[in-house]
Amino acid sequence: xxxxxxxxxxxxxxxxxxxxxxxxxxxxxxxxxxxxxxxxxxxxxxxxxxxxxxxxxxxxxxxxxxxxxxxxxxxxxxxxxxxxxxxxxxxxxxxxxxxxxxxxxxxxxxxxxxxxxxxxxxxxxxxxxxxxxxxxxxxxxx
Amino acid sequence: xxxxxxxxxxxxxxxxxxxxxxxxxxxxxxxxxxxxxxxxxxxxxxxxxxxxxxxxxxxxxxxxxxxxxxxxxxxxxxxxxxxxxxxxxxxxxx
Numbered sequence: 001x002x003x004x005x006x007x008x009x010x011x012x013x014x015x016x017x018x019x020x021x022x023x024x025x026x027x028x029x030x031x032x033x034x035x036x037x038x039x040x041x042x043x044x045x046x047x048x049x050x051x052x053x054x055x056x057x058x059x060x061x062x063x064x065x066x067x068x069x070x071x072x073x074x075x076x077x078x079x080x081x082x083x084x085x086x087x088x089x090x091x092x093x094x095x096x097x098x099x100x101x102x103x104x105x106x107x108x109x110x111x112x113x114x115x116x117x118x119x120x121x122x123x124x125x126x127x128x129x130x131x132x133x134x135x136x137x138x139x140x141x142x
Numbered sequence: 143x144x145x146x147x148x149x150x151x152x153x154x155x156x157x158x159x160x161x162x163x164x165x166x167x168x169x170x171x172x173x174x175x176x177x178x179x180x181x182x183x184x185x186x187x188x189x190x191x192x193x194x195x196x197x198x199x200x201x202x203x204x205x206x207x208x209x210x211x212x213x214x215x216x217x218x219x220x221x222x223x224x225x226x227x228x229x230x231x232x233x234x235x236x
């Protein structure tokens with residue numbers, strides 16, 4: 001049966017029948033101990049960032065620059081979406097998409113954290129004018 | 143006329159875009175939507191989540207905003223749509 005294992009040196013989490021003999025992150029030998037799924041989830045749970053709006057803007061610009069999409073050019077819309085994401089982080093813990101409601105199923109809700117994996121969504125995939133669910137990212141014009 | 147709900151979110155641009163359509167529909171067709179904000183009101187959020195098995199399959203598997211919903215007929219319309227489409231959907235709920 002698969003279990004959760006935690007490296008007691010660097011807190012790396014491994015899920016499997018057996019733990020790795022050598023931790024792939026800190027390279028310490030025989031460092032894994034078994035932990036409960038609750039503890040594993042607590043360690044893996046993303047935490048609030050201390051990112052300012054300007055830093056977040058920079059981060060998503062960098063994320064978009066090497067890709068086929070860009071940040072929406074409508075600044076008012078971006079401002080609205082940022083208001084939503086930062087309010088969601090404040091009130092609900094993470095920068096959830098302001099255009100979809102979280103379900104309270106943590107694994108499911110991680111899919112709503114911005115930037116989400118929108119390239120597989122119906123609003124983007126295969127569409128010339130594709131955009132993410134909320135419209136923060138839009139396909140770059142050719 | 144069956145009860146119609148609009149689940150919306152305060153910072154959702156699609157909801158903002160749909161509001162004038164909703165206002166026009168209410169005025170011209172005398173249809174009333176119960177507008178429930180879901181990101182800042184936990185009670186409304188829980189209500190939307192309670193309809194997840196009905197709403198999500200019709201909205202790309204997720205609880206998107208805006209979602210127009212008729213609890214009586216379980217009819218769902220989600221996302222930003224033209225005025226005529228919203229009108230047709232609302233009037234067909236009887």
